[in-house]
Amino acid sequence: MNSQDQYKVLWKKSFGDTDDFIDFVFKNVCKPEYACTIERNGKLISALQLIPYSLNYFGNIIKVGYIYGACTHPLARNQGFMRKLLFQVFSKMKREGYMMSIIVPAEPWLFDYYASCGFTNAFDVSESVYTLNSNIPGDSSINVQRVVVPLKLYPYFFEKMYQRQCCVLHDNRDYENIIKELSLSKGKVFAAYRKENGQQIGMALVSRMDIQKGYYVQELFYEDNHVKDVLLQRVLKSLNVDSIVVREPFVPNSEHRCVGMAQIVDQEQMTKLYSQICSLTHEKSDSLKDLDVRELTSLVLRYPEHKAYMSLMLDF
DSSP states (O other), X not given: OOHHHHHHHHHHHHHOOOHHHHHHHXXXXXXXXXXXXXXXXXXXXXXXXXXXXXXXXXXXXXXXXEEEEEEEOGGGTXXXXXXXXXXXXXXXXXXXXXXXXXXXXXXXXXXXXXXXXXXXXEEEEEEEEEEOOTTSOOXXXXXXXXXXXXGGGHHHHHHHHHTXXXXXXOOHHHHHHHHHHHHHTXXXXXXXXXXXXXXXXXXXXXXXXXXXXXXXXXEEEESSHHHHHHHHHHHHHHHTOSEEEEEEEOOTTSOEEEEEEEEESOHHHHHHHHHHHHTOTTSOHHXXXXXXXXXXXXXXXXXXXXXXXXXXXXXX
């Protein structure tokens, strides 16, 4: 059994994903050149994928590495293999020009584990239940439709993601994988257009969680709150459901949770960029040097203000 086949077996043991999803991931997302592993006697015991992404850091595009599919063989856990692998990867990232590492912990208890490896909470989302409401008037000037070929919507999708000030971006190939995974999970994509000129003014990427939990809006774009209402009301009617959970960037005074963590791997370069952007003339540079990596990452990503955002990281 080669390394990739061993990784598939290890993935199944660790995450319990379906064979269809695992085949999809290893065909479309995971690559041999992204794999970072530890082997003993020809057996794979710990592995992860280091997938390159871009982060729009307040108008500056920086290189970040997404830690994906991190797992250790059950018989080799609690022996420090994953910690060793992560620190090897952090050194590799710095050599290769990455500024930061990001991760979506697969289970709540893993937040504490990754915190012990230098990660800190960084990416929050707000979630709300949106319900069917007959008191919200329709708008005949807006056309909402389910999009059969969502790939054509990428320019609008990228533009809206880029407008978010501190956001992980998806290139065209990654967007294609998002759409494929959405289709695999029986999800749907909806778009809103102005009838008078065909201008796109909204988009909703909706996944099917399971029969009990129903549908979930993984990503939502809209020009204003009126468009949001029209779009979501028609999504509910199309799906024939009374309510849906909607995920968005952090909204003050709302229900929110942390979904992702980050760690700066090149502190010198990231500190320089942060100082340039913020023009920290009132703060001595020495004060930044005194921070540990978790404190610095939290400061740089403005976590107390919940500025950073990422979504659609194939983490469902």
